Amino acid sequence: MSGARADVLALRPDDDVAVAVRELAAGDVVHVAGRDVTVAAAVPRGHKVALTDLATGAGVHKYGQVIGVATQPIRAGEHVHSHNLGYEEGHRDEALGGTHAELAVPDGPRPTFRGYRRADGRVGTRNYVAILTSVNCSASTARMIAARFTPEVLAAYPGVDGVIPLTHQSGCGLVPSSEGGRLLLRTLRGYAAHPNVGGLLVLGLGCEMVLTEQLTTPDGSGAFLGMPTTHVPGAPAPARTDPVLADLPADTVVESLTIQGEGGVRATVAAGVAAVERMLPLVAAREREECDVSELVLALNCGGSDGYSGITANPALGWASDRLVAYGAASVLAETPEVFGAEHLLTRRATRPETAQRLLDRIAWWKDYTRAGGGSLDNNPSPGNKAGGLTTILEKSLGAVAKGGRADLSAVYEYAERVAPHVGFAFMDTPGYDPVSVTGLVAGGANVVVFTTGRGSVFGCRPTPSIKVATNTPMYRAMSEDMDLDAGRIVDGTATVEEVGREIFDRILRVASGEQTVSEELAIDGQTIGAEEFVPWHVGAVT
Template identity: 75%
Template sequence: MSHDLLVLREGDDVAVATRDLSPGDQVVVPGGGPVDVGQLDVGQPVPRGHKVALRAVPVGAPVRKYGQVIGVATAPVAPGDHVHSHNLGFEDGSREAPLGGAHHELPVPDGVRPTFRGFRRADGRVGTRNFVAILTSVNCSASTAKMIADQFRGNVLDEFENVDGVIALTHTSGCGLVPDSEGGQILLRTLRGYAAHPNVAGLLVLGLGCEMVPGAALSARSGQVADLGMPGIGAPDDTRSGLLAAIADDTVVRSLTIQETGGVRASVRAGVAAVREILPLVNQRERVECDVSELVLALNCGGSDGYSGITANPALGWASDRLVAYGATSVLAETPEVYGAEHLLTARATEPTVAKKLLDRIDWWRSYVKAGGGTLDNNPSPGNKAGGLTTILEKSLGAVAKGGQADLAAVYEYAEPITERGFAFMDTPGYDPVSVTGLVAGGANVVVFTTGRGSVFGCRPTPSIKVATNTPMYSVMSEDMDLNAGVIVDGTATVADVGRQIFDRILAVASGQQTVSEELEIGAEEFIPWHMGAVT
């Protein structure tokens, strides 16, 4: 049954409007199950997705949504008022962050165990795509990499039916960084993660030749890749050292430096020749039946709105829990966007050390944004606020719903290899391309991305499934969305119904079904490693 208001938890001070409300409207306040608990006279215009007060709240008193405090009243609030930035403010307050103990037993799925058709790699991992990647060591080689990749657009790859494409993974860094600094190590971890990714079967590493990170590193004459700035790892004559130490033995690797090859034009010719040599070898790989537990799911959201924590995010949480119950891996991220809800995650930690690692990253972020002249409540964005979200506390409470109810088994630093099965968290910024780049570098082979305002995000080499939180946005941007979770608010489906749709779509996409962003070849420009630290 559909209502004009959604009350998310008993005792909440606000409800969420499911349509635009006008002064004088009389709306039913829904209770639990089929019971309605009263009628509310709307006193102010309330856009859909925004909050309307259920009761009076005095100045300075906390306001609750999801059964949690989302801020304090900065002006008197009367029943029927629109509750937003004009009368609701951020106050950090105190939240007890338990160090585990809130174990939730996931239901054991019955029936036939799901499988998908993936690319089994020599190291045992499974890819959901079969790409040839041109990975740049430094921004100076970015344009050349794109020129090489552009030679393989259109129908050039038609004869290689098992190859998903040739992509140029370019970035804006690689020089001017201190190699053993935090920023230098993050870049190196990210490059190593993409080089070793199970969705990359062929790799052309392209450098300029004089860059600081990853060092002196590339030799076009020998075709061998040296240490790439990782001290103590490998040797200059070892193609599997440094950057490539973790790649599977069946990854086809070539390398070039522009300076040694003879400049841009010569490097484009040589790069095209190298890719043509790689393609037939990569095309020999074929999809095979793989167990669902081989999936590594990245959970992300962007352009969130007031419906995100009600529809798409909890539905994705349902799918995440089901994957974890089958022994797969699911990873939440965006540390600034779990701030205010971190206690809900630490309570689910399997060990106190796991919970403490997440809290340590929250503390790091407090210092990081303070040093930059900001606060963690600089988030939400203007688009988030237009969609009904007021404070970071409110946004985070909706964002963590993507992680379902599973125990928190691990916390990773940015781009760190994902090694533990189960539900985990990776420390990343909230900026979508940077966040997903870290997750993919960690090994995620499928992304599900929820959006309320209408993000056009895509990701390569890992497919990204976009889920709309509301039907009006889906109707306008249906060509950019894979699924519509707005049917939950419409009253035509449940969270579990949409969760099942997401789960089934994950398996289909992992088996090769294209996402809408893949159809548009969106995703290479969204390769954005987290850039931090001094640039000299």
């Protein structure tokens, strides 16, 4: 797609619409698909213009797929959007496998990055001390403790990326054995055992339903966590004899406190600061080492999508994802409500019928879930998405799945379920709401996130670095301090999908080795972006 810039882009030969790559005015003549089309009325950049006449009820095609139906007669050259394009689910051929993509490993040396090898074999890309709260009641105390560790204090520990409070709004008022309770516990445990966490302070109130000691045990037995377990870097990692600690890497420095046990907030802040101070020298002593590219677990996410998302940043990220999978790494797509309408493109790529069926089962669950809440899965795109040119959930989803490239679908995970190493391309069931979705992916072990955005989502997610890719050049220029890469050059005609994909791939390796993303570099009043985006998925009743 390099060369002279076009006025519009038709993505498939049989598409009924093309995407405007500049503001089109009434009377403009655009050349597309071998013919001239006269624009009937103004069409904003990123929006769709009809290439042919369409009768009421006719299916409208983009990406070679139906994105909706004409709700009134549409003439060639007209703006196609919410006023004349409606949602209709229609029929999709949801084949349970059947296609296979050969992803060749490129010639030459295998790429590597410099990461932190943990005792459980997983590799971290960052080295944080995390203060993980078991309940919202301990959130303020966690922030007070973390606030003591200013950049000036941490300057003495250059091997530590920060002390972050991971706070949330739950942990009590729900039934621990319920679906919501199990999701929260799995999410918190995933962060506790994350390879980007070298030191862990688990902080609770003391009487909550989710107890501090439950966050590090595989079975939630609730045995007392007890005194901190430490491991001196360079020495053989001790075996976890306490079953409560069995799910954590043996070299994670762990302590726990409860506010009630310490005698109140002031005493807990003092004890928490002392606990972190004990951890810092041990965590700082960890060193990066050369690691194969296959140790990466990439999270694929998008937010604030626009009409360019499916033709620039998402397919470029799909190229990078395929390259990682070819090398044996893991790459995980998510946001189930935002693959609805394009799930058939994923199920036919499944390596096993049961994998495809598991995705369809999750789609069915979501239909019931949204119906019970008085909504439906077609209650999307958002107002911002529509302003950017997306009209129906079908159109949005077809662009969103492009992040997953063309690799075979090897697994479907539940929310926050640990992702198997070297699993290849996989899917995780999450909401479409960005902070909740990425929280699940990070809990599953993602050590790098690539986040594409057309409207300008400023998303960070410590302890995992988030690389933000702009779908269009005007937004990238307007928000250059918040975006890492500009994929809009693809429609500008100055770069191809593969060229931008290579840039994303190379940036992933550099960030995994310690290069900061823009959200990590950003510091206002000593605060950086990322910890507040820890938002576990809440499902079910609050009692």
